[in-house]
Amino acid sequence: MNRLSYIIRRLIQMIPVFFIVTVLVFVLIRCIPGDPALTMLGDRATHEMIEAYRQKIGYYDPLWLQYFIFLKDLLHFDLGSSLRYSEPVINLILERLPVTIGLTVSVVFFTVVIGFPLGFMAGKKRNKLPDYIIRIYSLFGLSAPQFWVGLMLLLMFGVKIKLFPVSNWGDTLPEHIMALILPGITQALGIMAVIIRNLRNNVVDISGTSYVTFARSKGLSEGRIDLRYIFRNALLPTTTILSLWIASLLGGCIIIETVFNLPGLGALMINSVLSRDYSVIQGGVLIFVITVLIINLITDIIYSMLDPRVTLN
Amino acid sequence: GSSASSSNSSAKGSEAASSGSSSADASGTLKDRFTMARPIDSDNLDPVTNQYKYDIWVLASICEGLVKIGDDGSTVEPCLAKSWDKSEDGLTWTFHLLPDIKFSDGTPVTGADWVFSFERAMKHDESIFYTYCKSIDSVEAPDDTTFVLHLKYVDPSILTNLCMCNMVVQSKAYYDKVGEDNYINGPVATGPYYIKDWKKGEYLLLAKNPYYRDTVNMNEIMLKVVSDAQTRELMLQSGEVDLITEVPFNNINDLNSQDGITALGLPAGQERYFIINHRHKPFDNEKVREAIRDAVDIPQIINVVLAGQGQEANTFIPNACMYWDDSVPYPKRDVEKAKELLKEAGYPNGFSFEYCIVSGDSVQEQIATIVKQQLAEVGITANIVVYENAAFRDKYANNGLDFYVGQWTIQSNDPTSIADYWFIYDQSDAYMSGYKNDQLTKLNELAKHELDDNKRAEYFKQMQETFYKDAVAIPIYWGTFPIAYSDKVKDFVQSPLGYYRFQYVKCYK
């Protein structure tokens, strides 16, 4: 199928999902107990103050009206402004988005750099010592709590060896990069386990396919076969899994963000839920949904480019 | 004026607060910037509409008013007003202002700024600080060095109230420029520091006010937000920050034992209570409440949870406040008596209730863990239920909580506001406990308008005694601000009210 038309169709398909998610967030967030007035005003608020605040934020407006206003603003790319920070939501999000994206990139980087070779090696040396070591290591990665690993790494590389900052998002790119290394490794450790296992199985499967044997019969060198045939083909399904993880990373790094004190979207979202900062939650989820859908689209397209068998529909 | 009763705590406060002043060596050179990490960011630095302690504490280094609370937290000292006169009837106060005061942007402070600032505070009746300026009828500034207050009625605590952050002088020109909506990003004022950069949720950077009339040591103060306590500690250990706040109590000793780090609890005007909802059975029964008071073992709580960094409390007024009464009995564990009381109340086999805690508050969680066992020993079953913050508040506002730990942090050493919160039922359902006692409400009202210090003290004594007698709530402890800092830091001052006095702090290279 024509790629462009495919993209357009996928974008059109996103609209209902997107729409339903907005409704869902909108309703859900207002269904849960806790009202912004109480959280914003704190312990000492009197009944009158609470009342006044509620009036101000339109707490008593019917839900559909609130939603309507939300949609109307949305059409002007206005996500409203944060109750807590009194700042346009879009600014809040845009401020934190780079951190989250940076973190995601770092995680993917380490997953790829460490996980791919290990997974490949485990598959090549199937049921030999390296395979066992790598598999046990990956199991460890899967079942060690992130915050624990994170704190341990900080203790080791932040405090004892002072190689990386414990927490310094900083202002310059090198500072940002330094700040992202340890969190990237920590989060990658868990994901890597999945990637390694998946890649290993793929390598085992692909090594046994007849096109690899056929390639050998052509007299190609082992290195070329490993790289061009086994690794490349084994990677395809793994990338899909990786992309699923990337999507969930964008919204779910809260623990890493907390441990490493990164000013990312996860922390913002969680804090906003905790303080019932409605517009931030709505805006955040919206941005998140769009990002996830677009990432999915991109992976599908990339996948179809890498694997000609996959048709886009 | 200050009362004698608070003097002992203030003395202790000033000693501990000005850390390590003895070894003030001239050899070291100062760093450019002092960095501290705290768990939560300020939300709103509008002096009038802010709500959180994290706002007020910082504002204390940004804004100044006519008078200020001393660093020990108990005395009222002159600030921008060098002296003041009070009219005969006590309704007109005339303040004589320091000359040539400038805002941090270099513009001079004028009478118009004063009037604007006060009128704004008086206009915002939804502000939680509104009560402090309730008694003011009007203000005027005959010239740039004189400022006059007209009161509606005689207000004995007017001077302490004037120390509050909502009655500080701010630049009207700046306000007009940015408008009400953006004002939460902070005012332009006259304090030793001004807000240089603020990335919400990430950091707040203060810079030295070049026009400040006094010495200010550090060029910049960086307040980082680091929500995880463990990460804060690691940052201190790695030298990324010079000072951290809200150290978990049980780590204080550990941190202290490390080279180059000092950890301690600064005295705080902070009190925790077990708050019992009188509207829920069986807590409507006074005997039951007393039984609980007898069942809990507060020294153990202080030992385990605070690692000893706290002081047993006896009444609803923190000991850092005026009119605190030492003679009110302290809760004391007596298991037999508690059982007896339960039997009398008709619960010989105990009962069970919901002990509500807010998620993420480790102190609350730890207290709950211990109290659960202590209560179990008299036959009462406490089911610990964790609520996420907003849900907790919702339940709290709708009388849904059975039993929880409340915390009050004072903002002024006058106990009026806390007494209001406990005894003006309509305002807050008596700290949401549902306790209603008209007599106490009346006493509180009397104390508010009484100019005679002794008489006021007497009213407050009565309130405290009744509070104990009715077992309204169970005071637990007066807390401390647990901080830890590197030995490079000298003279960090946080007053018992929590105010940061950044002008004193020195941080060496």
Add this chain to the structure above:
Amino acid sequence: MSEYTLKNNNSEVLLSVKHLRKEFPIKQTIFDIIQKKEKKKLTAVDDVSIDIYKGENLGIVGESGCGKTTFAKSAIQLYKPNSGEVFFEGIDITKVSRRELRKLCRNFQMIFQDPFSSLNPRMSVRDVLSEALTVHKIVEKSKVNTKIANLIDMVGLNIDQLDRFPGEFSGGQQQRIGIARALALNPKLIIADEPVSALDVSIQAQIINLIKDLQERLGITFIFISHDLRVVRYVTTRVVVMYLGKIIETADTEKLYRNPLHPYTKILLESNPNLDPRKREKKSLIEGEPPSPIDLPKGCRFCKRCKYAMDICHEKEPDLKEIRPGHKAACFKL
């Protein structure tokens, strides 16, 4: 052989397929929809009509992809045909409800092309057979085991292989399990879709013999799909030649083999490799690939590869007409 011809013409019709057409849709792009392009489709079976007589064995041959399987599957409603009717003993099974169809199903069974994939890899032979027997209550509960033993015996498998899984059998054995399963329901018609193409000659012979025996003994009607022309000649009584979804020739087996009319049939028969090593042809008889069933050419479907093609062949589609008694073909040259 003439006796078969006679027999067929006198028998009653068991299954009558009328103007059957099956198309597979091709997905459209958004632009196609916007531009209101006509929906593309793959025509796998195009207007096929044929009567199948009781007791006969009808062979279907043709190039791979010409729609043999699709025809068989749409005839018994495994694929919903796009148009056309199929009468089974006078009942139009394209119109009956799903429920009724389910009941009718036991009368016609199918042996699938790929013996392995036609068996559930997680059901043992016993499970497969007993399920068929019990769901339709073919025999009493107590007799199920006996019946299974009979069936297994009938297809020449050993009873102690009953609890094995399909993966543990060879292709020929798997094919026999498929046959046993089909026989379990006592069907009147069995469609055997290339039942021997996956097998070796030696096993192939066993299956062929089995089919012949079944037909003789139980009088079951067969539709036998294969591209092995030798086997078809051996097994069937009548043959249908398909090309690109259409029947192009049909006749009694021997008639057709002895005297093929359609050019394609001729090529097909000659393509069958000669068993005599001394008779080797140098040149391939057929060139090129069949056209795509998506964009069917106008005119005769074979004309592009036909060396006798005339102008009219590119213009019009020839009808299937009776050239000789009992021998129909679709070609203008005839």
Add this chain to the structure above:
Amino acid sequence: MENNILEVKNLKMHYVSKYETVKAINDISFSVKKGETFGLVGESGCGKSSVCKTLLQLLPPNAKFMGGSIKYKGKELIGLSNKELQKIRGREISMSFQELMTALNPVTKVKEQIYEQFIGLKMTKQEKYAKAVNLLKLVGIPSPEQRLEEYVHQFSGGMRQRIMIAIALAAQPSMLLADEPTTALDVTIQDQIIKLINSLKETLGMSIILVTHDLGVVSQMCDSIAVMYAGSIVETGDTLTIFSKPRHPYTEGLIRSMPKDDGSKDRLESIEGAPPNLNNLPKGCSFAERCKYATEICINQMPPLKEVGENHYSKCFHTDLLINSKGLIEL
């Protein structure tokens, strides 16, 4: 012998797994002459593909070489290093695989898969392209320029078979192992492939080992054949002889179970029973169990490969009984 391009002696190979040992090749010897098409015939699973893969040493990890020798142009292939083998594979001996649907890399263009054969040869891009186009033309793929840019899944089965042959021929090997090149295809395409390989053999002067179980294909292509059963060669000789005068019961059975071309409807003679399990071979002749001539000795002893005619060998104790057996064709 001088004109033998390949000589295989006493080849043995087993597949060893945790659970069983599959004796896939049991003592096989044969030789292939220059320019000859040699057929390996036998029912599926008897080890034909395993022989081919052993020749090129392309065996899966669980395969265990048990002995024997493979001499190609007088040079011993067993024991060669991987590097040396790489020079033989594709350049000298190449192979087209049975698994035509899966033997080509699905994610690279056909062009690249052909180009890979030119690695090491100093060729410019244009030369490579021209050669690739030529190859596709040679195997009869229309519009090769366009087809080179396509991926494998865009080709039909017959096309894939041709592409595989094209790749196998790209480096102009002296020998082609064609593993069931026609099995999965229908008669017309099968016919095309047969004719294609036959003509290629003539123009390029290759030797071919053709693996199949279709006797029709054998008759159209092979000069001599070896009939395999359960991992060993049971009969070998030139095609005409074996087709006309089979001297092994299994060969005879195979031939008899073919339906005749003449329309006769006599009952087919099938070989009863199934081939033995390769992980549990009988002590004696592996065909004994299904053999109508079998006697005690067949069960207890392994028969030797006896010469029964000129260049005609049979692995049976009872070749004499078969002296008059009827073949597929009359001479």
Add this chain to the structure above:
Amino acid sequence: MDIRCSAVADTSAKSFIEKKKQNILIDTFILILKSKALVIGLIIIGIMLVLALFPSVFTKFDPNYIDGNAIMLSPCTTHWFGTDMYGRDLFSRVIYATRLDLFIGVSAMFVPFAIGTSLGLISGYYGGKVDALIMRIVDILMSFPYMVLCIMIVAIIGAGIKSLLIAMWLVDWKNYARLIRSEVMIVKNSDFIQAAKVMGFSDKRILLRHILPNVLSSALVYAASDIVVCMMASAGLSFLGIGVQPPTPEWGALIALGKTSLSKSWWQSFFPGIFLILSGFGFSLIGDGMSDLLRTRGR
């Protein structure tokens, strides 16, 4: 060849059934024994199960008893794993936590597994509108940030394992549904399903007897490692302070509690961590072993 219609005696056939069935069990058992991963995994989880069922046999301490005299003891002969800041015995807390943790892991996996499998089956088999609907729901769940949803649920029903479980139940099925659906799509086109249709079987029977057993294996393997992920998620929630209600012992919560003094009292998070990792190991090994087994059983 003649057709042997010999009537096989009823009884002999019957006796054959029983014998064979037994053999299948034994065969399976032997196969299991041959897979080292599976055996080790089963042993680990078996031990865990014993600990979970009879914790009191292994320790004499009450896991919740606060002993003011035993605060923060390092591991010693009485307190094998040391004590925590309240003076509670860590060994007994870790042991008593086993039951809850296994429960969390298994139930957080099982319900989504059941829901996802059913919906995946239906979606894949019927296709069309039902499929579109289910897949849109999956899309929505996929694109909804998980932690935010988790906290919302915590807000609605309170903190604790209950909300964690509900959150997982609500969200996690999507993975199973996708997995199963994609396999059903393949299997439903295979000939044996058509064979079942032509045999006149009902949809229910085809779905449950014919499709399900063929698509379940990959979901099962996924489920085994999913258990670990679920247990990890509960540890994460404890870290955020919305995990189990204190003082209930739970590994994640124990680690989270211990992490406040990592450098001083390493044992507090170390031992529960070891148990968490060990059970993770156990379940993953079972998953690996199962995939091996299913592979050998398959073809």
